[in-house]
Amino acid sequence: MRIDADMVGQAQRGNRDAFRALVEEHARGVFRLAFRMTGNDSDADDMVQETFLRAWKQIGRFDGRASFGTWLHRICANCSLDLLRARKRVRAQVFAGSESGVEDGMERVAAEGPSPERLALSGEVGEILARAMDGLTEAERVAFVMRHYEGMGIEDIARTLGVQPGAAKHSVFRAVAKLRLALEGVAR
Amino acid sequence: MSGHLSEQHLSEEDLILLYYREPEARADGVAHLQECRACRESAKALAETLELCSALETPEPSVDYGRSTWAQLAPLLEDRPQRRWAWKPVWGLAGAFAALVAAFLIGRATVPSRGVPMTAGLSAQARQRILAISLADHLERAGMVLTEVANEGDPASQRPQAEDLVDEGRLLRQTLAESGESATLEIVDEVERVLVEVANTPDQINAVEVRRLRDRIDSGSLLFKAKVLETNLYKDGKTI
Ligand SMILES: [Zn+2]
Numbered sequence: 496m497r498i499d500a501d502m503v504g505q506a507q508r509g510n511r512d513a514f515r516a517l518v519e520e521h522a523r524g525v526f527r528l529a530f531r532m533t534g535n536d537s538d539a540d541d542m543v544q545e546t547f548l549r550a551w552k553q554i555g556r557f558d559g560r561a562s563f564g565t566w567l568h569r570i571c572a573n574c575s576l577d578l579l580r581a582r583k584r585v586r587a588q589v590f591a592g593s594e595s596g597v598e599d600g601m602e603r604v605a606a607e608g609p610s611p612e613r614l615a616l617s618g619e620v621g622e623i624l625a626r627a628m629d630g631l632t633e634a635e636r637v638a639f640v641m642r643h644y645e646g647m648g649i650e651d652i653a654r655t656l657g658v659q660p661g662a663a664k665h666s667v668f669r670a671v672a673k674l675r676l677a678l679e680g681v682a683r
Numbered sequence: 684m685s686g687h688l689s690e691q692h693l694s695e696e697d698l699i700l701l702y703y704r705e706p707e708a709r710a711d712g713v714a715h716l717q718e719c720r721a722c723r724e725s726a727k728a729l730a731e732t733l734e735l736c737s738a739l740e741t742p743e744p745s746v747d748y749g750r751s752t753w754a755q756l757a758p759l760l761e762d763r764p765q766r767r768w769a770w771k772p773v774w775g776l777a778g779a780f781a782a783l784v785a786a787f788l789i790g791r792a793t794v795p796s797r798g799v800p801m802t803a804g805l806s807a808q809a810r811q812r813i814l815a816i817s818l819a820d821h822l823e824r825a826g827m828v829l830t831e832v833a834n835e836g837d838p839a840s841q842r843p844q845a846e847d848l849v850d851e852g853r854l855l856r857q858t859l860a861e862s863g864e865s866a867t868l869e870i871v872d873e874v875e876r877v878l879v880e881v882a883n884t885p886d887q888i889n890a891v892e893v894r895r896l897r898d899r900i901d902s903g904s905l906l907f908k909a910k911v912l913e914t915n916l917y918k919d920g921k922t923i
Contacts, residue, residue, distance in 0.1 A: 511760065514760075515753050515757070518749060518752055518753045518756060519750055519752075519753055520749065521749075522748050522753075523744045523748050523749060526741075526744045526748060527741045530742065531739070531741060544752070544755060544759075547752070548759060552761075585817070620738070621738075621740060624735070625739070628739075642703060643703075643737070644737075648705065648706070649705055664700075667699065667703075668696050668699060671695075671729075671732075671733070672695070674736060678735055678736075681735065
Protein backbone atom coordinates (compact mmCIF):
# COMPACT_ATOMS: atom_id res chain seq x y z
CA MET A 496 0.00 0.00 0.00
CA ARG A 497 1.29 3.41 -1.00
CA ILE A 498 0.43 5.06 2.34
CA ASP A 499 2.21 2.28 4.19
CA ALA A 500 5.38 2.75 2.15
CA ASP A 501 5.58 6.46 3.00
CA MET A 502 4.77 5.85 6.63
CA VAL A 503 7.24 3.01 6.95
CA GLY A 504 10.01 5.17 5.49
CA GLN A 505 9.30 7.89 8.00
CA ALA A 506 8.98 5.46 10.88
CA GLN A 507 12.34 3.99 9.93
CA ARG A 508 13.82 7.45 10.39
CA GLY A 509 12.40 7.49 13.91
CA ASN A 510 9.14 9.34 13.28
CA ARG A 511 6.75 8.23 16.00
CA ASP A 512 3.69 9.79 14.39
CA ALA A 513 4.28 7.73 11.29
CA PHE A 514 4.61 4.62 13.41
CA ARG A 515 1.45 5.58 15.23
CA ALA A 516 -0.42 5.70 11.93
CA LEU A 517 0.87 2.22 11.11
CA VAL A 518 -0.22 0.89 14.50
CA GLU A 519 -3.68 2.36 14.10
CA GLU A 520 -3.95 0.94 10.60
CA HIS A 521 -2.82 -2.60 11.41
CA ALA A 522 -3.72 -3.27 15.04
CA ARG A 523 -7.07 -4.89 14.28
CA GLY A 524 -5.62 -7.26 11.73
CA VAL A 525 -2.81 -8.25 14.07
CA PHE A 526 -5.38 -8.84 16.83
CA ARG A 527 -7.39 -11.23 14.68
CA LEU A 528 -4.29 -13.23 13.92
CA ALA A 529 -3.17 -13.17 17.55
CA PHE A 530 -6.58 -14.40 18.67
CA ARG A 531 -6.40 -17.37 16.32
CA MET A 532 -2.95 -18.15 17.61
CA THR A 533 -3.73 -17.86 21.32
CA GLY A 534 -7.46 -18.57 21.53
CA ASN A 535 -8.36 -15.79 23.96
CA ASP A 536 -8.47 -12.04 23.85
CA SER A 537 -6.29 -11.09 26.79
CA ASP A 538 -3.35 -13.08 25.42
CA ALA A 539 -4.15 -11.69 21.98
CA ASP A 540 -3.95 -8.14 23.35
CA ASP A 541 -0.55 -8.94 24.85
CA MET A 542 0.62 -10.31 21.52
CA VAL A 543 -0.50 -7.15 19.74
CA GLN A 544 1.56 -5.03 22.13
CA GLU A 545 4.56 -7.30 21.83
CA THR A 546 4.30 -7.38 18.03
CA PHE A 547 4.41 -3.61 17.73
CA LEU A 548 7.19 -3.28 20.31
CA ARG A 549 9.30 -5.67 18.27
CA ALA A 550 8.28 -4.01 15.02
CA TRP A 551 9.47 -0.62 16.28
CA LYS A 552 12.78 -2.06 17.37
CA GLN A 553 13.31 -3.95 14.14
CA ILE A 554 11.75 -1.57 11.65
CA GLY A 555 15.20 -0.70 10.28
CA ARG A 556 15.41 -4.26 9.03
CA PHE A 557 12.13 -4.14 7.12
CA ASP A 558 13.17 -4.29 3.46
CA GLY A 559 9.82 -3.93 1.74
CA ARG A 560 9.97 -7.30 0.00
CA ALA A 561 6.78 -8.36 1.71
CA SER A 562 4.03 -5.90 2.54
CA PHE A 563 4.29 -4.21 5.91
CA GLY A 564 1.18 -6.06 7.04
CA THR A 565 2.70 -9.42 6.15
CA TRP A 566 5.87 -8.47 7.96
CA LEU A 567 3.86 -7.57 11.08
CA HIS A 568 1.95 -10.82 10.91
CA ARG A 569 5.20 -12.75 10.79
CA ILE A 570 6.37 -10.98 13.92
CA CYS A 571 3.04 -11.75 15.57
CA ALA A 572 3.38 -15.42 14.63
CA ASN A 573 6.77 -15.48 16.31
CA CYS A 574 5.54 -13.78 19.46
CA SER A 575 2.65 -16.22 19.60
CA LEU A 576 4.97 -19.18 19.23
CA ASP A 577 6.95 -17.91 22.22
CA LEU A 578 3.79 -17.47 24.24
CA LEU A 579 2.41 -20.91 23.36
CA ARG A 580 5.72 -22.45 24.41
CA ALA A 581 5.69 -20.55 27.69
CA ARG A 582 2.10 -21.59 28.28
CA LYS A 583 3.05 -25.21 27.78
CA ARG A 584 5.87 -24.84 30.31
CA VAL A 585 3.44 -23.48 32.87
CA ARG A 586 1.08 -26.38 32.26
CA ALA A 587 3.97 -28.76 32.70
CA GLN A 588 4.85 -27.05 35.98
CA VAL A 589 1.30 -27.27 37.18
CA PHE A 590 1.14 -30.97 36.45
CA ALA A 591 4.57 -31.60 37.95
CA GLY A 592 3.32 -29.81 41.07
CA SER A 593 0.28 -32.02 41.38
CA GLU A 594 2.31 -35.16 40.88
CA SER A 595 4.64 -34.41 43.75
CA GLY A 596 1.64 -33.95 45.96
CA VAL A 597 1.85 -30.17 46.15
CA GLU A 598 -1.75 -29.81 45.18
CA ASP A 599 -4.26 -32.51 44.51
CA GLY A 600 -6.77 -30.22 42.82
CA MET A 601 -4.33 -29.02 40.21
CA GLU A 602 -5.53 -31.44 37.55
CA ARG A 603 -8.74 -29.52 37.51
CA VAL A 604 -6.92 -26.45 36.23
CA ALA A 605 -6.50 -28.01 32.81
CA ALA A 606 -10.04 -29.29 32.76
CA GLU A 607 -11.70 -26.01 33.72
CA GLY A 608 -14.70 -25.09 31.66
CA PRO A 609 -14.58 -22.96 28.56
CA SER A 610 -13.67 -19.31 28.93
CA PRO A 611 -16.26 -16.63 28.21
CA GLU A 612 -14.50 -15.90 24.92
CA ARG A 613 -15.00 -19.49 23.95
CA LEU A 614 -18.68 -19.43 24.68
CA ALA A 615 -18.98 -16.40 22.46
CA LEU A 616 -17.77 -18.48 19.51
CA SER A 617 -20.22 -20.02 17.14
CA GLY A 618 -21.83 -22.41 19.56
CA GLU A 619 -20.90 -26.04 19.73
CA VAL A 620 -18.79 -26.26 16.60
CA GLY A 621 -16.79 -23.21 17.65
CA GLU A 622 -16.21 -24.83 21.01
CA ILE A 623 -15.06 -28.13 19.53
CA LEU A 624 -12.80 -26.35 17.10
CA ALA A 625 -11.32 -24.08 19.77
CA ARG A 626 -10.55 -27.09 21.94
CA ALA A 627 -9.05 -28.93 19.01
CA MET A 628 -6.83 -25.93 18.24
CA ASP A 629 -5.69 -25.94 21.86
CA GLY A 630 -4.78 -29.59 21.42
CA LEU A 631 -2.28 -28.81 18.68
CA THR A 632 1.39 -28.40 19.47
CA GLU A 633 2.59 -24.84 19.26
CA ALA A 634 4.34 -25.43 15.92
CA GLU A 635 1.25 -27.13 14.50
CA ARG A 636 -1.01 -24.34 15.61
CA VAL A 637 1.17 -21.54 14.30
CA ALA A 638 1.81 -23.32 11.00
CA PHE A 639 -1.88 -24.11 10.50
CA VAL A 640 -3.07 -20.60 11.34
CA MET A 641 -0.52 -19.11 8.95
CA ARG A 642 -1.42 -21.54 6.18
CA HIS A 643 -5.17 -21.64 6.59
CA TYR A 644 -6.17 -18.21 7.85
CA GLU A 645 -3.28 -16.09 6.61
CA GLY A 646 -2.86 -17.79 3.25
CA MET A 647 0.89 -18.02 3.66
CA GLY A 648 2.82 -20.60 1.65
CA ILE A 649 4.82 -23.41 3.22
CA GLU A 650 8.14 -21.76 2.32
CA ASP A 651 7.10 -18.57 4.03
CA ILE A 652 5.88 -20.39 7.13
CA ALA A 653 9.17 -22.28 7.34
CA ARG A 654 11.13 -19.04 7.16
CA THR A 655 8.98 -17.45 9.84
CA LEU A 656 9.31 -20.41 12.17
CA GLY A 657 12.99 -20.87 11.40
CA VAL A 658 12.53 -24.51 10.36
CA GLN A 659 13.02 -26.50 7.15
CA PRO A 660 10.09 -26.42 4.69
CA GLY A 661 9.63 -30.16 5.24
CA ALA A 662 9.08 -29.59 8.95
CA ALA A 663 6.64 -26.75 8.35
CA LYS A 664 4.73 -28.88 5.88
CA HIS A 665 4.44 -31.74 8.33
CA SER A 666 3.25 -29.39 11.04
CA VAL A 667 0.42 -28.39 8.72
CA PHE A 668 -0.33 -32.04 7.88
CA ARG A 669 -0.46 -33.05 11.52
CA ALA A 670 -2.61 -30.06 12.41
CA VAL A 671 -5.11 -30.91 9.68
CA ALA A 672 -5.17 -34.56 10.71
CA LYS A 673 -5.88 -33.65 14.35
CA LEU A 674 -8.55 -31.14 13.42
CA ARG A 675 -10.24 -33.65 11.14
CA LEU A 676 -10.30 -36.15 13.94
CA ALA A 677 -11.80 -33.63 16.34
CA LEU A 678 -14.40 -32.47 13.84
CA GLU A 679 -15.36 -35.93 12.65
CA GLY A 680 -19.08 -36.19 12.44
CA VAL A 681 -19.56 -32.46 12.70
CA ALA A 682 -18.54 -31.82 9.11
CA ARG A 683 -21.32 -33.85 7.61
CA MET B 684 -11.14 -47.45 -14.84
CA SER B 685 -10.12 -45.36 -17.79
CA GLY B 686 -6.67 -45.70 -19.25
CA HIS B 687 -5.45 -42.16 -18.77
CA LEU B 688 -6.20 -42.15 -15.06
CA SER B 689 -2.99 -41.30 -13.20
CA GLU B 690 -1.78 -44.41 -11.55
CA GLN B 691 -1.53 -43.50 -7.90
CA HIS B 692 -4.40 -42.27 -5.78
CA LEU B 693 -3.92 -39.02 -3.93
CA SER B 694 -2.83 -39.31 -0.32
CA GLU B 695 -4.27 -37.14 2.42
CA GLU B 696 -1.09 -35.07 2.22
CA ASP B 697 -1.41 -34.68 -1.54
CA LEU B 698 -4.95 -33.49 -1.04
CA ILE B 699 -3.92 -30.93 1.57
CA LEU B 700 -1.24 -29.51 -0.72
CA LEU B 701 -3.76 -29.37 -3.55
CA TYR B 702 -6.38 -27.69 -1.40
CA TYR B 703 -3.93 -24.95 -0.46
CA ARG B 704 -2.57 -24.77 -4.01
CA GLU B 705 0.97 -25.25 -2.80
CA PRO B 706 3.48 -25.14 -5.67
CA GLU B 707 4.77 -28.58 -4.75
CA ALA B 708 1.34 -30.21 -4.97
CA ARG B 709 1.23 -33.18 -7.33
CA ALA B 710 1.22 -31.91 -10.89
CA ASP B 711 -1.29 -34.53 -12.00
CA GLY B 712 -3.49 -33.92 -8.95
CA VAL B 713 -6.29 -31.97 -10.57
CA ALA B 714 -6.46 -34.28 -13.55
CA HIS B 715 -6.59 -37.26 -11.23
CA LEU B 716 -9.44 -35.74 -9.22
CA GLN B 717 -11.46 -35.24 -12.36
CA GLU B 718 -11.25 -38.88 -13.17
CA CYS B 719 -11.16 -40.65 -9.82
CA ARG B 720 -14.33 -40.78 -7.83
CA ALA B 721 -12.70 -42.15 -4.66
CA CYS B 722 -10.18 -39.32 -4.47
CA ARG B 723 -12.89 -36.80 -5.26
CA GLU B 724 -14.84 -38.05 -2.25
CA SER B 725 -11.80 -37.74 -0.02
CA ALA B 726 -11.09 -34.26 -1.33
CA LYS B 727 -14.66 -33.25 -0.62
CA ALA B 728 -14.51 -34.52 2.95
CA LEU B 729 -11.25 -32.71 3.55
CA ALA B 730 -12.60 -29.49 2.08
CA GLU B 731 -15.67 -29.71 4.31
CA THR B 732 -13.55 -29.92 7.44
CA LEU B 733 -11.27 -27.13 6.38
CA GLU B 734 -14.20 -24.91 5.51
CA LEU B 735 -15.57 -25.57 8.96
CA CYS B 736 -12.27 -24.29 10.33
CA SER B 737 -12.74 -21.13 8.34
CA ALA B 738 -15.91 -20.50 10.28
CA LEU B 739 -13.94 -20.10 13.49
CA GLU B 740 -15.02 -16.72 14.67
CA THR B 741 -12.74 -14.18 16.22
CA PRO B 742 -14.14 -11.38 18.32
CA GLU B 743 -14.21 -8.21 16.27
CA PRO B 744 -11.97 -5.58 17.85
CA SER B 745 -13.67 -2.24 18.37
CA VAL B 746 -13.19 0.52 15.81
CA ASP B 747 -10.85 2.42 18.10
CA TYR B 748 -8.76 -0.65 18.89
CA GLY B 749 -5.85 0.86 16.95
CA ARG B 750 -6.00 4.03 18.98
CA SER B 751 -6.18 2.28 22.34
CA THR B 752 -3.33 -0.01 21.28
CA TRP B 753 -1.21 3.05 20.55
CA ALA B 754 -2.14 4.65 23.86
CA GLN B 755 -0.77 1.63 25.73
CA LEU B 756 2.21 1.26 23.46
CA ALA B 757 3.49 4.82 23.14
CA PRO B 758 5.01 5.13 26.64
CA LEU B 759 6.92 1.88 26.10
CA LEU B 760 8.67 2.81 22.89
CA GLU B 761 12.25 3.91 23.03
CA ASP B 762 12.89 7.16 21.24
CA ARG B 763 14.67 5.90 18.20
CA PRO B 764 14.02 2.55 16.65
CA GLN B 765 16.77 0.01 16.26
CA ARG B 766 18.79 1.26 19.18
CA ARG B 767 18.96 -1.90 21.16
CA TRP B 768 19.12 -1.69 24.89
CA ALA B 769 22.76 -2.14 25.81
CA TRP B 770 23.77 -4.04 28.90
CA LYS B 771 25.67 -1.23 30.50
CA PRO B 772 26.81 -1.57 34.07
CA VAL B 773 24.44 0.39 36.19
CA TRP B 774 26.81 0.67 39.07
CA GLY B 775 27.61 3.88 40.84
CA LEU B 776 25.60 6.82 42.03
CA ALA B 777 22.95 6.60 39.39
CA GLY B 778 22.72 2.85 39.96
CA ALA B 779 19.38 2.73 41.65
CA PHE B 780 17.72 4.93 39.10
CA ALA B 781 19.36 3.20 36.17
CA ALA B 782 18.35 -0.14 37.59
CA LEU B 783 14.75 0.99 37.64
CA VAL B 784 14.96 2.18 34.07
CA ALA B 785 16.61 -1.06 33.09
CA ALA B 786 13.94 -3.08 34.84
CA PHE B 787 11.33 -1.09 33.00
CA LEU B 788 12.96 -1.42 29.61
CA ILE B 789 13.90 -5.04 29.98
CA GLY B 790 10.45 -5.73 31.24
CA ARG B 791 8.82 -4.12 28.27
CA ALA B 792 11.24 -4.97 25.54
CA THR B 793 11.46 -8.72 25.84
CA VAL B 794 8.99 -11.44 25.41
CA PRO B 795 7.96 -13.72 28.24
CA SER B 796 10.20 -16.70 28.40
CA ARG B 797 10.46 -19.02 31.35
CA GLY B 798 7.81 -19.96 33.85
CA VAL B 799 5.37 -17.26 32.94
CA PRO B 800 1.80 -17.66 34.17
CA MET B 801 -0.27 -17.62 31.04
CA THR B 802 -3.40 -17.95 33.03
CA ALA B 803 -5.88 -16.46 30.64
CA GLY B 804 -8.98 -18.53 30.16
CA LEU B 805 -8.86 -20.08 33.61
CA SER B 806 -11.13 -19.45 36.55
CA ALA B 807 -10.16 -16.71 38.99
CA GLN B 808 -9.33 -19.33 41.57
CA ALA B 809 -7.10 -21.28 39.22
CA ARG B 810 -5.35 -18.08 38.19
CA GLN B 811 -4.69 -17.18 41.80
CA ARG B 812 -3.31 -20.61 42.49
CA ILE B 813 -1.00 -20.61 39.50
CA LEU B 814 0.13 -17.08 40.22
CA ALA B 815 0.89 -17.95 43.84
CA ILE B 816 2.92 -21.00 42.89
CA SER B 817 4.75 -19.26 40.04
CA LEU B 818 5.62 -16.39 42.35
CA ALA B 819 6.80 -18.64 45.13
CA ASP B 820 8.97 -20.52 42.66
CA HIS B 821 10.35 -17.25 41.29
CA LEU B 822 11.16 -15.99 44.79
CA GLU B 823 12.79 -19.25 45.74
CA ARG B 824 15.20 -19.06 42.83
CA ALA B 825 15.77 -15.34 43.35
CA GLY B 826 16.56 -16.10 46.99
CA MET B 827 19.19 -18.62 45.89
CA VAL B 828 20.90 -16.05 43.67
CA LEU B 829 20.84 -13.33 46.31
CA THR B 830 22.04 -15.68 49.02
CA GLU B 831 24.95 -16.69 46.83
CA VAL B 832 25.89 -13.04 46.29
CA ALA B 833 25.42 -12.19 49.96
CA ASN B 834 27.63 -15.11 50.99
CA GLU B 835 30.83 -13.88 49.42
CA GLY B 836 29.97 -15.29 46.00
CA ASP B 837 31.15 -13.47 42.90
CA PRO B 838 28.13 -11.43 41.70
CA ALA B 839 29.24 -11.83 38.07
CA SER B 840 28.87 -15.60 38.36
CA GLN B 841 25.16 -15.15 39.14
CA ARG B 842 24.57 -12.87 36.19
CA PRO B 843 22.85 -15.36 33.82
CA GLN B 844 20.45 -16.56 36.51
CA ALA B 845 19.69 -12.98 37.51
CA GLU B 846 19.02 -12.02 33.89
CA ASP B 847 16.58 -14.92 33.54
CA LEU B 848 14.82 -13.98 36.72
CA VAL B 849 14.48 -10.33 35.73
CA ASP B 850 13.02 -11.46 32.46
CA GLU B 851 10.59 -13.78 34.15
CA GLY B 852 9.60 -11.31 36.86
CA ARG B 853 8.05 -8.99 34.33
CA LEU B 854 4.70 -10.65 33.78
CA LEU B 855 4.52 -11.74 37.38
CA ARG B 856 4.76 -8.14 38.49
CA GLN B 857 2.33 -7.05 35.83
CA THR B 858 -0.16 -9.68 36.96
CA LEU B 859 0.29 -8.64 40.58
CA ALA B 860 -0.24 -5.00 39.71
CA GLU B 861 -3.40 -5.89 37.82
CA SER B 862 -4.79 -7.92 40.69
CA GLY B 863 -4.02 -5.07 43.10
CA GLU B 864 -1.75 -7.10 45.37
CA SER B 865 0.35 -4.10 46.30
CA ALA B 866 2.01 -5.50 49.43
CA THR B 867 3.27 -8.56 47.58
CA LEU B 868 4.23 -6.44 44.61
CA GLU B 869 6.33 -4.18 46.83
CA ILE B 870 8.52 -7.05 48.00
CA VAL B 871 8.77 -8.56 44.53
CA ASP B 872 9.78 -5.13 43.19
CA GLU B 873 12.44 -4.81 45.84
CA VAL B 874 13.86 -8.23 44.96
CA GLU B 875 13.69 -7.31 41.29
CA ARG B 876 15.73 -4.14 41.75
CA VAL B 877 18.59 -6.02 43.34
CA LEU B 878 18.36 -8.75 40.70
CA VAL B 879 18.75 -6.11 38.02
CA GLU B 880 21.92 -4.92 39.69
CA VAL B 881 23.28 -8.45 39.78
CA ALA B 882 22.30 -8.94 36.14
CA ASN B 883 24.27 -5.83 35.27
CA THR B 884 27.39 -6.69 37.24
CA PRO B 885 30.46 -5.75 35.24
CA ASP B 886 33.22 -8.33 34.86
CA GLN B 887 35.59 -6.20 36.88
CA ILE B 888 33.83 -5.29 40.06
CA ASN B 889 35.64 -3.66 42.96
CA ALA B 890 35.31 -4.56 46.60
CA VAL B 891 33.40 -1.39 47.50
CA GLU B 892 30.75 -2.11 44.92
CA VAL B 893 30.41 -5.70 46.05
CA ARG B 894 29.94 -4.54 49.62
CA ARG B 895 27.36 -2.01 48.52
CA LEU B 896 25.41 -4.74 46.74
CA ARG B 897 25.56 -7.02 49.78
CA ASP B 898 24.37 -4.14 51.94
CA ARG B 899 21.41 -3.71 49.65
CA ILE B 900 20.52 -7.37 50.00
CA ASP B 901 20.85 -7.12 53.78
CA SER B 902 19.03 -3.84 54.11
CA GLY B 903 15.44 -4.13 55.20
CA SER B 904 16.04 -7.88 55.60
CA LEU B 905 15.12 -8.43 51.97
CA LEU B 906 16.01 -12.11 51.99
CA PHE B 907 13.93 -12.71 55.09
CA LYS B 908 10.90 -10.92 53.68
CA ALA B 909 11.21 -12.78 50.42
CA LYS B 910 11.42 -16.09 52.28
CA VAL B 911 8.30 -15.40 54.36
CA LEU B 912 6.40 -14.35 51.26
CA GLU B 913 7.58 -17.41 49.38
CA THR B 914 6.41 -19.72 52.16
CA ASN B 915 3.02 -18.03 52.35
CA LEU B 916 2.60 -18.21 48.61
CA TYR B 917 3.33 -21.91 48.53
CA LYS B 918 0.75 -22.32 51.23
CA ASP B 919 -1.76 -20.21 49.28
CA GLY B 920 -1.02 -22.19 46.17
CA LYS B 921 -2.05 -25.30 48.04
CA THR B 922 -5.12 -24.02 49.79
CA ILE B 923 -6.78 -21.54 47.42
ZN1 LIG C 1 -7.68 -41.63 -6.86
